[in-house]
Amino acid sequence: MKKKKKRKKKKRKRKRKKKKKKKKKKKKEKKEKKKKEKKKKKKKKKKKKKKRKKRRKRRRNRRRKRRKKRRKKKRKKRKRKKKKKRKEEEGEEEKEEEEEEEEEEEEEEEEEEEEEEEEEEEEEEEEEEEEEEEETEKEAAAGEKEESEKEKESRMKNLRKKKKMRKKNLRKKYVLSDNFALVDELPPVECEVVEGSLPHCLDGAYIRNGPNPQYLPRGPYHLFDGDGMLHSIRISEGKATFCSRFVRTYKYNIEHESGSPVLPNVFSGFNGLIASAARGAITIARVIAGQFNPSKGIGLANNALLGGRLFALDESDLPYMQYIYAAIGDRPPKLKGIAKLDISIAEVDRRDCIVACRLFGEGCFGGEPFFVAKNPDDPTANEDDGYVMSYVHNEKTGESKFLVMDAKSPNLDIVAAVKLPRRVPCGFHGLFVKENDLTKMK
Structure with a gap:
């Protein structure tokens, strides 16, 4: 019995020793792996640094060569000027003509050399860009082996997006999509006030224009080409109550009767040249017929007779205005929010003049804001005592709203939000017309 116990103890000891040895081996292997990984990373960094240094050297050498060539040209020009002065003093006209011809030939040769050098530089730059792209792809592929599957997918998606962004062009299938897509006319429809209540002082209509071609264009398309x-x-x-109507222009009526986009676009493609030539021919015909006299002026929109009075209109805000309501956005007409600017602060202290701001949120884009005063006939009222209004579209839900905001509040608080019966496409400019002015138009 005692012998058996001793044997068991010995076996246990052996097992423990083996386990300890295995643990030690694993630790050593892990340490070695870490060391190898660190060495690899260091090598990669060194290679990158070397490549960067080589590129910098190439660029420096090119710059030096360019500077030397420029200096040589300047020296040659100075020598030529000195020779001319000497010849003028001596009065050698015939020799001057011959030498001038020689100089012209030399200048032509120099210009050709410069063009060749520029072409070579462009080719070298393109080659460098291609090399950089290949290196980035190789680095991404090498890093993917060590990363997990999720990280692989995210990285590959980013690379694909970058390639797509390079290849993308402004075609009609991209331009006339999402909230730029076409919409039909809409008769007057009552709207639901979802948040707050509309102020009673707002008695009139907020009208905003925008591009909306009635037919898909055949060729290239620009936002300014669309029917208003x-x-x-x-x-x-x-x-x-909300409604949408086309502007009945000559172009709209002709295409509506024909049932297709007949007239060429003015702002895009080769059609723009045809349209501008056609307009020029029409103006010449009007001058010949006596309908238009250019000597009497062309009737710019910046001055007009309204009600027997002369009105001078200005594109910029005049000095007596204190507040401006500007749109926030990287790519108009998709605007992320509204900012209230105090011009008096900017003029005196040259500080940040944003007094109030409102962002519409993720996936929400608005239009150009418009300010309406509460009491426009009250001279004692503050300039910002009123409301700011704009259409806002939510790209996630596909819904559009009409927002009325308090212009005095620091965050431009929403006073009323009206849910519209359908989406309002991205547009350009807005205007609020009072009820009295609408009745006068009738």
Whole structure:
């Protein structure tokens, strides 16, 4: 019995020793792996640094060569000027002509050399860009082996997006998509006030224009080429009605009757040249017929006779204005929010003049803001005592709203939000017309 116990103890000891040895081996292997990984990373960094240094050297050498060539040219020009002065003093006209011809030939040769050098430089730059792209792809592929599967997918997606962004062009399938897509006319429809209540002082219509071609264009397309559409929301006694109408221009009527986009676009492609030539021919015909006299002026929109009075209009804000309501956005007409600017602060202290701001949120984009005063006839009222309004579209839900904001509040608080019966496409400029002015138009 005693012998058996001793044997068991010995076996246990052996097992423990083996386990300890295995643990030690694993630790050593891990340490060695870490060391190898560190060495690899260091080598990669060194290689990158070397490549960067080589590129910098190439660029420096090119710059030096260019500087030397420029200096040589300047020296040659100075020598030529000195020779000319001497010849003028001596009066050798015939020799001057011959030498001038020689100088012209030399200048032509120099220009050709410069063009060749520029082409070579462009080719070298393109080659460098291609090398950089290949290196980035190789680095991404090498890093993917060590990363997990999720990290692989995210990195590959980013690379694909970058390639797509390079290849993308402004075609009509991209331009006329999402909230730039076409919409039809809409008869007056009552709207639901989702948040707050519409102020009773707002008695009129907010109208905003925008591009909306009635037919898909055949060739290239620009936003300014679209048929104009007015999106109007009429407010009366706290209620709102929305409607959309095309602007009945000659172009719209002709294409509506023909049922297809007949007339060429003005702002895009080769059609723009045809359209501008056609317009020039029409103006010449009008001058010959006596309908238009250029000597009497062309009737710019910056001055007009309204009600027997002369009005001078200005593109910029005049000095007596203190507040401006500007749109925030990287790529108009997709605007992320509204900012209230105090011009008096900027003029005196040259500080940040943003007094109030409101962002519409993720995936929400608005249009150009418009300010309406509460009491426009009250001279004692503050300039910012009123409301700022704009259409806002949510790209996630596909819904559009009409927002009325308090212009005095620091965050431009929402006073009323009206849910519109359908989406309002991205547009350009907006205007609020009072009820009295609307009745006068009738």
